[in-house]
Amino acid sequence: MTRQPGLTIGDLADRTGLAVSAIRFYETKGLVRPLRNKGGHRRYDRADIRRLSFVMIAQELGFPLSRIAEVLDGLPEGRSPTKADWGRIAGGFRADIDQRITRLEVLRDKLDGCIGCGCLSLKSCKLYNPEDRARRHGPGPRYLKGDRPPD
Template identity: 60%
Template sequence: MALMKTIGIGDLAGRTGLSVSAIRYYESAGLLNSERNAAGQRRFVRSDIRRLAFVQIAQQLGFTIEQIREQLAALPAKRTPNKKDWSNISRNFRKELDDRIQRMIRLRDNLDGCIGCGCLSLRACALLNPDDKAGKGGAGPRYLLGDSSEYKET
């Protein structure tokens, strides 16, 4: 990292709106790297501004630090990421976002009846799970998560 092309942590904080402590945390979490100058100050490449913007957006979308780190690991370490690099990450996140959207739509579409009756025992309720028959599919509200309703009583 050439020092002339780098910025200090205070400048990086000013450009991203993040606190210095948040930037240190993201660095310790492996989301970005710094080098130290002769005085021991952290120096970051300017492309870290965009990298941290991505981190903020990804967190707002509900991605974990680990998921974000995995995606950022695909970016080049020694050059500024280009449009193709960011497009690849976008494609990777799109599937997860599409899956979440579908789960939210199912929840929205099936929740009305449940909230209306409140008892969870109606045979027509999408949440009905007598004798934990849906438990074979795993934990949680299996029908709202998209499991088939083959275990439901009719």
């Protein structure tokens, strides 16, 4: 199928609300791939409006550009993605979001006990780390991440 580009970068900026510089940045990351006309000007498919809208939403959800680019690489070139294409992407993102929600709920529940304790019980505090003993498990708040403190 022959690609029928037609939108200028200004048209794309107007339709997506993105700055022209942001669209150029996304182009350097491979998120959109405009063609050049005979004069060397960028021309975008109408499908690029949807692609960039997806990028903005995925970033708002906290997905890194590398993951977004990986997902968009699975979309067809030269045609708008179908409902099935977007459904496949949504399924993968749903699994990632569900995992994040689970981790956030665990963290929330652990912090509730910590914030409410007023550090009256350092033996059970998940942040208390005398003599930096948790470092053997790795960097970061190890006990909040699930490692067990020594008895």
